[in-house]
């Protein structure tokens with residue numbers, strides 16, 4: 001079902017009038033994690049003012065170690081839904097287990113599957129019937145074929161609204177957190193009709209690399225970007241402050257991107 005052979009035209013996902021796929025460029029921005037109502041509200045205001053369409057933020061965080069901050073949980077879903085509504089933004093949040101799919105779907109417009117869960121097949125199956133579009137992140141050591149097979153699990157359940165996301169893979173390089181695989185964008189678009197979103201934040205792990213890799217992703221044909229932005233990155237509750245843009249950098253990036261492709 002994910003294959004171009006089966007479905008030659010680009011899939012366009014329409015969420016409350018925001019179209020994802022085809023010629024449209026969607027920008028999702030926001031913090032790694034939802035922290036407080038004030039934090040997410042202020043960031044939502046800035047994300048909207050910069051012209052992005054979707055607010056990102058994790059209420060459940062898949063942390064590498066069990067003692068790290070795990071996210072604020074269900075309350076975070078409400079904080080984010082309110083901020084999104086107040087500022088006229090769609091919302092995207094990560095869901096980590098099948099049990100939480102329904103409650104996340106109740107509060108968010110798009111559900112995100114993180115890199116560590118790309119092959120959590122029970123989760124993928126549950127997302128096949130969740131009634132919400134899904135952004136499926138590539139596993140950090142997954143091949144294109146494995147990513148497309150993971151998407152297939154969601155599609156097979158009847159959910160046609162799947163976006164693929166390149167978020168960097170593990171290579172021998174240690175300077176960057178991951179290696180953003182730009183080739184994934186045109187390759188996945190040739191193999192599949194599904195929209196392809198790039199994540200230059202996790203793809204590089206370094207704030208100064210987000211802008212060039214965001215532009216490179218759009219030049220490579222990405223249908224959208226998901227970018228971390230924080231009003232106080234040095235004091236953010238996950239370690240991802242080092243890759244989060246300051247609001248002004250986010251704003252400048254979107255102005256530059258408008259010259260490459262209209263953000264609609």
Ligand code: PEP
Nearest residue numbers: 032114115116137167202
């Ligand atoms: C995130 O988006 O904050 C995240 C945890 O992403 P990934 O699953 O790509 O590491």
Ligand code: MN
Nearest residue numbers: 032228238240
């Ligand atoms: Mn993050």
